[in-house]
Amino acid sequence: MSGTKKDSHWIPLADLMTVLMVIFLFMSISYMALVEKRQKEQNQIFKDYEESKITLYNELNEAFKNDFAKWDLKLDNDLSIKFTNPQVLFPTGKSDITPHFQSILTDFLPKYLSVVLQEKYKNKIAEIRIEGHTDTKPIGLTNDPYIDNMKLSQDRGRNVLAFLRSQKSFLYLHPTEKERLQYWLTANGLSYGRTVDKDYKLSFESKQAVNNDKSRRVEFRIVTTSETIIKEALKNIE
Template identity: 45%
Template sequence: MSVSDLMTGLMIIFMFITVAYMERVRETHKVLEDYVETKQQLHEELSKNFDQETKMGELTLGNDLSMKFNNASSLFEPGSSDLNDTFKCKLKKFLPKYLNTLLSSKFSDQIMEIRIEGHTDDKPYSLHSDPYIANAILSQRRALSVLMYMRSMPEYLSMDKDKKKKLDFWFTANGFSFGKSLDKDGNFTYVTNNEIDCDKSRRVEFRIITRGEDVLEDFVEKVN
């Protein structure tokens, strides 16, 4: 084989590698683009539909598609997982609009999970000798109480079978104890090393997880 033939062969191999690499870059860009677009569109829909509640400070909408109920004293009594009347009124107003927004969204098929998260401060309770476990039990019970209340609402009970099946797939109840406690600025104390703000740490959040996370993980596995 002549030198020119060898160089031609190497150039052809190089061209194939370049084309394959560019195709992989395009695929990566498309995955990231769809992921960002889905989160942005869902955020815009939630922001529009809950504009009044966020302006009044009843709810906080995060960039991560979380919706946080503020004013901890209006959610549960200390050490209790029973919804108080004030929180029930808030949920009665919030949940039908929230569910309708997500079920009617053109991105509803991109939703993988909706987590109801219970969070506490680091005050010990008698549920367990380990304060973290005691608060994990309490926060889990609180998240579950919210889920049970949602499923008892007339708006949920009157839904058709397909919508209920989708909500069964979406919703989970999760207790985080004080593992994700917040400081006075609303940042994680684990990150900032600041003191826990008990009022901000005691909270309930609804968090949307999109299919984008799974798509990105699958793509990375294929690339590797």
């Protein structure tokens, strides 16, 4: 009789262990499915981001395909458009935009806006920087040529931005588009902190000799919302 009672206690315990194992197995399968789902979502986020960059590059390339040689433009994979002829841009050591460069900018702006203001890029662009870059030659205003050139590059970037804001292609924009551009557009002076070599590679990275002629340039650089995209991807795998 006592043996029968002992066995009756162990049978429910065995059943309980089986139930717990089934529950654990179900939780493991569910967790693996969740991880796989989040991995797919993360991959899709990065895929969409990369496809947007490629599409943006291709559309800029198409918009200016007839202007690269004519205006001395260069489009890089980082979505920057460089005006590379220093004689066209500004008088030596000055920040006033030459009449020739004004004419170029007047034609450049509507083409550029027709690409970046498309609705599909509204949440893909974080900033559009108008960057002024100088060569390494001292200007002679102070004892610090880097700071002298910083002021010059900042003045040039600001003057380009001011000129663009005076154009009909900007003034006649829809208010929401104008507001978006005012959020995106910034004027930045980088002095000779990002000089380039003969191949337009950053000399700091290439370790090649600085090409002063090519370093004097203005760039329209698109900064994407990559930080937001990365945060969203990380959130999905937490």
